[in-house]
Amino acid sequence: MADALLSEIDHFSQLIGKRRLTSIFFGGGTPSLMSAGTVEAVINRLIKNFTVSDDIEITLEANPTSVEAAKFSDFSKAGINRVSLGIQALNDQDLKALGREHSAAEAIAAIEISQKYFKRSNFDLIYARMGQTTAEWEKELMKAIKMANGHLSLYQLTIEKGTPFYGRWRQGELVIPDEDLSAEMYALTNHICAENNYPAYEISNYARPGEESRHNLCYWTYQDYIGVGAGAHGRITVKGETYATEQNKKPETWLKSVLSRGHATKISDPLSRTMMAEEMIMMGLRLTKGIDTKVFEKRIGLALDTFIQKERAELLKAQGFLSAENSDLFQLTEKGRPLLNQILGQILV
Numbered sequence: 001m002a003d004a005l006l007s008e009i010d011h012f013s014q015l016i017g018k019r020r021l022t023s024i025f026f027g028g029g030t031p032s033l034m035s036a037g038t039v040e041a042v043i044n045r046l047i048k049n050f051t052v053s054d055d056i057e058i059t060l061e062a063n064p065t066s067v068e069a070a071k072f073s074d075f076s077k078a079g080i081n082r083v084s085l086g087i088q089a090l091n092d093q094d095l096k097a098l099g100r101e102h103s104a105a106e107a108i109a110a111i112e113i114s115q116k117y118f119k120r121s122n123f124d125l126i127y128a129r130m131g132q133t134t135a136e137w138e139k140e141l142m143k144a145i146k147m148a149n150g151h152l153s154l155y156q157l158t159i160e161k162g163t164p165f166y167g168r169w170r171q172g173e174l175v176i177p178d179e180d181l182s183a184e185m186y187a188l189t190n191h192i193c194a195e196n197n198y199p200a201y202e203i204s205n206y207a208r209p210g211e212e213s214r215h216n217l218c219y220w221t222y223q224d225y226i227g228v229g230a231g232a233h234g235r236i237t238v239k240g241e242t243y244a245t246e247q248n249k250k251p252e253t254w255l256k257s258v259l260s261r262g263h264a265t266k267i268s269d270p271l272s273r274t275m276m277a278e279e280m281i282m283m284g285l286r287l288t289k290g291i292d293t294k295v296f297e298k299r300i301g302l303a304l305d306t307f308i309q310k311e312r313a314e315l316l317k318a319q320g321f322l323s324a325e326n327s328d329l330f331q332l333t334e335k336g337r338p339l340l341n342q343i344l345g346q347i348l349v
């Protein structure tokens, strides 16, 4: 697997040339199951193949089990300088209900260890969980803010089709907060985080100014990224054309393909200007600051309102879902942000 990852890195660096690498993100699956040796080999190959900026951000997503936390020192020596922990909840009962293997005690210990070895860190929590009250969430959130080190990802529980949760929810075995309660919890989350200097910079992401995830901002501001590994996705611009890439998803198939042809790219489709525009709008409206229309025009080559239904957008502005404050920015209001999907359905041409 390690050699195959290095081959795929070589493949993409040959494709796009020696460009400036600003961030690396080990996402998954569960990257904290990797050996520190593989992490180091991947980082060293990327540093060899690209021009690396001094303040490069290198994040690893990790599970907070004690076994994986014991590897944090090795990951830090391997070059990781930011860790993102999948904590999910701070009590054992809910962790069990969410099907997680770690305990609340392990989670808190992992947060402390992560802050010992990594200058920057984040942890994820899921809220609007089964049977959770607003008061319980407020108490847990205040505890999280006290433990955090500059960044929090706070996700509202969603029931995803094709997951065991979905089956149980369909059977009525799983009761989650209704829309009104979820909206109340979302508003409370934004309010408490803002009050504690963790303003929302994206729909589910909160950070002290300067602590935003640089890697994820690359997605939300529609910049290029290469996707290496089983099931990875990428957006790469070669000779002025932007391609959507996708690697084989099944690790066995991915490995076999890399061993036979040096990479496992299943899809590499050139994107039309309209597709790029829609993606940039979909990603950019997730950000609190929205989309800089000049940056959009430079990236896409046409003005943003070429790709939206102007009358509908004006109506949404009048109704307070889209901001009318700054004409250089296309952004949602706090009222509009939880309705992003519906609004996209209305404004995209």
Ligand SMILES: C[S@@+](CC[C@H](N)C(=O)[O-])C[C@H]1O[C@@H](n2cnc3c(N)ncnc32)[C@H](O)[C@@H]1O
Pocket (backbone or CB within 6 Å): 084, 085, 086, 087, 088, 122, 123, 124, 125, 126, 153, 155, 156, 157, 158, 159, 160, 213, 216
């Ligand atoms: C979205 S990624 C985390 C990205 C990371 N926070 C970052 O900033 O780069 C995986 C996280 O999604 C969240 N998640 C997984 N399943 C979910 C679900 N059904 N509903 C809501 N959040 C979920 C969990 O918190 C999990 O740790």
